[in-house]
Structure formats: C-alpha cells, structure tokens
Amino acid sequence: MTFQMHENVSLAGDDVAEMARLTYWQDVRKRFFRNKIAVIGLVMLAAMVLVAIVGPFLTPGDYKSARNIPDLPRRLFNEAGIFGTDQLGRNLWHRCIRGIGISLRLAVSVALISTVVGMVFGGLAGYIGGWVDSLISRIIEMIYSIPYVLIGIAAIAIFGSSFYTVMFTLIFTGWVGTARLFRASVLQIRSNDYIEAARATGAATPRILLSHVLPNALPPIIVSIAFAISGAILSESIYSFLGIGFIEPTPALGVMIRDARTQFQPYPHLLWVPASILIWLTLSIVFIGDGLRDALDPKMRGVD
Amino acid sequence: MGSYLLKRVALMALTVWGALTIMFVLLVAMPGDAVEAKQGEKAVASGIQANIRRKYGLDDPVPVQYAKYWKNLATGELGYSVKDDKSVNDMLAETAKTSLRLAFWGGIVQLFGSLFLGFLSAAKRNSAIDKVSTVLSVTAQAMPVFVTGLLLQVVFGVIPNNAGGFFNQHFNMVGFWPNEWWLGVFPKENWKVVVLPAVAVGMVQMAYLARLLRSSMLEVMRADYLRTARAKGLSMRRVLIKHALRNALIPWVTAASLAVVETFGIAVQTETTFGLFGVGSQIANSALIQDTNPILGLTSVVVLATAVTLLVVDLLYSVLDPRIRVGSKLAE
Numbered sequence: 001m002t003f004q005m006h007e008n009v010s011l012a013g014d015d016v017a018e019m020a021r022l023t024y025w026q027d028v029r030k031r032f033f034r035n036k037i038a039v040i041g042l043v044m045l046a047a048m049v050l051v052a053i054v055g056p057f058l059t060p061g062d063y064k065s066a067r068n069i070p071d072l073p074r075r076l077f078n079e080a081g082i083f084g085t086d087q088l089g090r091n092l093w094h095r096c097i098r099g100i101g102i103s104l105r106l107a108v109s110v111a112l113i114s115t116v117v118g119m120v121f122g123g124l125a126g127y128i129g130g131w132v133d134s135l136i137s138r139i140i141e142m143i144y145s146i147p148y149v150l151i152g153i154a155a156i157a158i159f160g161s162s163f164y165t166v167m168f169t170l171i172f173t174g175w176v177g178t179a180r181l182f183r184a185s186v187l188q189i190r191s192n193d194y195i196e197a198a199r200a201t202g203a204a205t206p207r208i209l210l211s212h213v214l215p216n217a218l219p220p221i222i223v224s225i226a227f228a229i230s231g232a233i234l235s236e237s238i239y240s241f242l243g244i245g246f247i248e249p250t251p252a253l254g255v256m257i258r259d260a261r262t263q264f265q266p267y268p269h270l271l272w273v274p275a276s277i278l279i280w281l282t283l284s285i286v287f288i289g290d291g292l293r294d295a296l297d298p299k300m301r302g303v304d
Numbered sequence: 305m306g307s308y309l310l311k312r313v314a315l316m317a318l319t320v321w322g323a324l325t326i327m328f329v330l331l332v333a334m335p336g337d338a339v340e341a342k343q344g345e346k347a348v349a350s351g352i353q354a355n356i357r358r359k360y361g362l363d364d365p366v367p368v369q370y371a372k373y374w375k376n377l378a379t380g381e382l383g384y385s386v387k388d389d390k391s392v393n394d395m396l397a398e399t400a401k402t403s404l405r406l407a408f409w410g411g412i413v414q415l416f417g418s419l420f421l422g423f424l425s426a427a428k429r430n431s432a433i434d435k436v437s438t439v440l441s442v443t444a445q446a447m448p449v450f451v452t453g454l455l456l457q458v459v460f461g462v463i464p465n466n467a468g469g470f471f472n473q474h475f476n477m478v479g480f481w482p483n484e485w486w487l488g489v490f491p492k493e494n495w496k497v498v499v500l501p502a503v504a505v506g507m508v509q510m511a512y513l514a515r516l517l518r519s520s521m522l523e524v525m526r527a528d529y530l531r532t533a534r535a536k537g538l539s540m541r542r543v544l545i546k547h548a549l550r551n552a553l554i555p556w557v558t559a560a561s562l563a564v565v566e567t568f569g570i571a572v573q574t575e576t577t578f579g580l581f582g583v584g585s586q587i588a589n590s591a592l593i594q595d596t597n598p599i600l601g602l603t604s605v606v607v608l609a610t611a612v613t614l615l616v617v618d619l620l621y622s623v624l625d626p627r628i629r630v631g632s633k634l635a636e
Contacts, residue, residue, distance in 0.1 A: 141323075145610055146326060146327055147603055147606060149572060150591060153592065158334055234446075238449075242573070
C-alpha cells in the first residue's frame, strides 16, 4: 500500500539470471530497499531511535519535578530549548526525548512478546485443531469482546501505574490479533501436500512445525510485528489519554498530550509537539510495515 | 441452516458468558471499592461505610455477588450506582442515545465514505483521488483518534471561528449537541455539531475499508471473467459496478462488520475529545471510582450488543455465501 507501487517494484528491467541467484530473503531485502517510502520510514525511525538513545546523555537533569525551575514564557524557542517549557515550567524537549524512549521500549517489547505468545497459541490451535482449537478460539473471542478501558483500569488498580503494568495490559489485549492471524495461516499451510509428504517420510511433529510450517507462516507475522509496534505506540497514548496508562510525572507522549489539552487555547504547542512526535513515530513504522508487506509478498505486487 | 444457527448462538452465549465472567473477576480482584472512593470526597464513619456496603451488597461473598449479577442481567434490573444512587438502567437510557447516534453517523461516514473512495480509487488507479485516499489511510493508521478529533476541531471549528465573517456563519461547527431528533437519529437543530464527531469516529475505519475495497477490486479486475465481460461489449462502467464491485464487496462486508465492533472503542476517545457523554465515557468514569454496578451493567450491555451484532452479520453472511455454512474450517 505504498505510493506508486508499480514503479518501485517493477521487475521489467531485472536480469532473469540475477533473479535466479538470489535467495528469497535477499530478494526481499532488495525489494524493500528499492521502495522509496519504506526507506524514508527507516530513516525517520532511525533518527528517533538515535534521539532516544543519545538524547538522555546530552540532556541530564531533572525532567520530572517542577521545582527550582526559572519562570520562562511558555512558547517554542525560549531560553530552555527549542520546544520551550510546559505548563509546569519543565523543559519540553527533555521530556519529549524521554517520551520517545518510553514509547519505543514499550512498543518493541509489547510487539515481540505478544507476537511470541500469539504464535504459540495460534499455532497450537491451528496445528492440533479439535478441542484445543475450540478452547483457544473461544478465549481469543472472549478477550476480544471485553472493552479495553476496563482491562486498563483493572490492571492499574491491581498493580499500580508502571511501565510493566502498561506493557502487560497491552500484551494481554494484543496477542489475540497475532494468534488469529497465525492460526489462519497454519491451517492453510497444514493442508498443503508438502506437509503430508514430510509426515509420510516420518518427520516428527516438532520438526515439521519448525522447518516446514514456521518458515512459510513467517512473512505475514513479520509484517504484523511492524504494525503491532505502531499499534502499541498508539495504544499507549490512548490509554494515557484516558488516564489508564502512564500518569504524571512520567514523560510518556500520551500523558503530555492529555495534560496539554486543558492548556490548549493559550499554549497550543504543548499539544502539537508531542502529538507530532507521536505521529512521526507511528508513520515511520507504518511506512516500514507497508514496505515489508510488499517486499515479502510478491503476489501483492501491482494489486496494491 | 437450523443446526448452524443453533451452533452459532451457543458459541456466542459461551463467549459472552466467558467475557462477562472475566470482567467480573477483574472487578473483584481490584483492591478497594466505591465506598472507599467516596471517602475521598468526605470522611465517612466506618459504621456508615458498612451500612452502605450492606445496602449495595458489596459485603456479600463473591459467589453471591456473582449470582446477583446474573440475576440482575436476567431480570434487566441493573442495580444502582454507589456514587449517587442512580439506577443503572436510567444511566444506560441517557448515555446510550448519544452513543448510538454517534455510532450511526460514524457508521454512515465509514460505509459510504469507504465505498465511494475505494471504488473510485480502484476505477481510476493512480489518479488524484487514489493518492488522496492512500495518504488518508496512512495518516489515519498513524494518528490516535483523539488527535484526529482535536485537529478537526481546530481546522473546522477554531480557525473559521477566529476568521469570522463568511466562515463564521457557514462553518461554525462548535456548539451544543442537539436535544431534539427526528426518528431518533436526524438532528432537528445544530446538525453541524454532529459532523465532526461523526467524521472522527468514522475516519480510521473508513480509510482502512476503502483500501481493502480498492485492493480486492483490483484483484477481481484481473480475473478472466472481467476480460470476457469487456470483450462481449459491456461498458466499462457496467463491468466495474456489476462485476468488479459486487465480487469485491464480499471481503469488504466481513471487514465492515468487524469495524462496527471497533467503533465502540473509538467512540470512547471521540466522546472525550468532543465533550459528549456516551456509554463509553460513563463506563470510564464509573470505573475510575470502582462503582461496580454501573461498570458491570453497562459493559455487559456493550458486550452483548457487540456479540449479537457479530452474530447477525455472520448469519446474513452465511445466507449470502453458502460455502461458509457448509463449514470449511478456514472460514471460521
């Protein structure tokens, strides 16, 4: 789903002999890096990762409490820095740097863990079938139908607001999507003749799963990891915005947007700065995800 | 068909039971209760606290509470709020109207917008409208709904209002949510106020559904029977509408029905952004003070409504496409 897909991946000029030399993954890499939007996304994300890693070392000091802070005009480009100061006089730039770090750490761990959990349960449901499938499918549907607001509030009330609470809440609601996806693709792969052939040669179930089912089910999973990352960043901001995620003084992007809303008329930049950073982050990952999907699935070429 | 129907209903009942039970367990596991939250407002003597707990059944053993909860659901009497002794049924009646209206208009935006954008961007691939819909879908995917809502407010509310003159008269979308409605969904006054929340609710799913329709239409358009249809002299317009759109609608219908379910979660954020008070906001407010009866009552209604919607869509779908009923595992 990229701009002008047809130009980016047209294979008309490709040397057929060269194509034959490439393995599937080399081919994927080549297609991915030929996609301009995907590369732009990668650069955008790399910039953010760099800021999140290096930033805290360059901006030491207190970014949480509002004590001992000179009273500066609340606008962009005051003496404190490029983003100025927030409603309590804290340096917005310093807080945003931490916010990027929190979002990225949270989103990557949520995406990876919920993908693994989803693959285990979705794979079991799809491969074993029968009552295991029914049980897991029902659990997935149950979790799917509980409003996330309630899960978020219960988690906060029971465990208190912390990084790990938000993380586990997002994993709890996030793994079901991957499980559904993985179940469907395992079901599809299982019915292929080469699985039957492998079983006929006497291969054990774990071996069939690892060397036949997994590699074939992997491409959609890789794409779903990318979208799970951007989804988790969005979810964090939504949870914090509704007051069931991170809370003051944690400099998460959602918290900053939530607090800026009441100050919106006099100080609109307090909202637009964290919101733009959030959109930058999610946009870069969506670009990468779209690029990955187009690169991993040559069938989709030209269709979308 | 009969046994299929029975099986679907039984599965739905099982799912609803499980979801509601998980919710109940979550609420019981939460430390503190609404009486303690009430303490925050003013000090209440421990004897009175015990009385309040007895009145609302908060001191019952957990199994008794669980049984009462199901009795409430079965009789349709959802109990009373500890916060202000308000009947949950009344709360539901008040907030559900707002939510349903928001969902209705959001749904209209979602369905018609996605049909229009998806069809045009497939029919005129790489045209301006195709590019607009691509950009729209990517941004909608990357933006939280509450930010979209605020952005819409600024662009269509704050800026035209500040500009004054012509814009102030014609694009003033800031005001009060209408009180009077025709047929429950058509505002008699202030209809402009409904536009932005509806767009905010509908936009994310609209963009997604439009992209889905576009790609499935493009896929259908490569099929041989479309070439045949063209070859036998049908006009492009006729081929697009009668063949391409009709066949591409099948995955669109599935996705659109799931989108209806997602709408509730999106509506909570939109309500907050636009200062509306629907079921979602009521649940969030009650949940923050752990007011058990409203939380359980309202969420149960939402979960039930969702399950019934999905069931109806599923059944309609199996009427349209008999392959599903016959029961291939993949279709489940």
